[in-house]
Amino acid sequence: MFLDFIRDRARYYNCPVCGQNLTDCDLRLLRHVENRYTIQVGCAACKAEFVVLLVIQGETAAGSEEEYAGLVPLQEEATEGPPARDPIQADEVLDLHLWLKDWNGSLTELARAPSEKS
Numbered sequence: 621m622f623l624d625f626i627r628d629r630a631r632y633y634n635c636p637v638c639g640q641n642l643t644d645c646d647l648r649l650l651r652h653v654e655n656r657y658t659i660q661v662g663c664a665a666c667k668a669e670f671v672v673l674l675v676i677q678g679e680t681a682a683g684s685e686e687e688y689a690g691l692v693p694l695q696e697e698a699t700e701g702p703p704a705r706d707p708i709q710a711d712e713v714l715d716l717h718l719w720l721k722d723w724n725g726s727l728t729e730l731a732r733a734p735s736e737k738s
Contacts, residue, residue: 630647645663646661650671658671
C-alpha cells in the first residue's frame with residue numbers, strides 16, 4: 621500500500637537527471653526503519669536510478685493516506701551520471717582569471733584537450 625501511494629504521488633515530481641515527470645517510475649523499498657523509508661526510484665524516461673529518503677511526520681508510520689500526506693523528502697542522491705564535486709572556490713576563480721587575462725588565442729584553442737595541443 622505504501623509504495624502504491626508513493627507511486628501515485630510521483631507524478632508531482634520530476635527526475636533530477638533528465639527533468640521528465642516520474643509518473644511511470646519504478647519503485648523499490650530498500651529499507652524501512654520506524655518512520656523512515658529508503659526508496660530506490662528508477663526514471664522511466666532516462667533509466668537513471670536514485671535513492672530517496674522519506675520520513676513520515678507523526679507518531680506512527682502505519683496508517684491512513686492522511687498520515688502519508690506528511691511525507692517529507694529529505695535527500696535525493698543520483699546514482700547515475702557524474703559524481704558530485706565540491707563547489708568552485710573563490711581562489712580557483714581568481715587563478716583562472718589571472719591565467720586568462722593574457723590569453724591571446726581563440727576559444728577553440730582554449731577548449732582543446734591537452735593531448736591535442738602541440
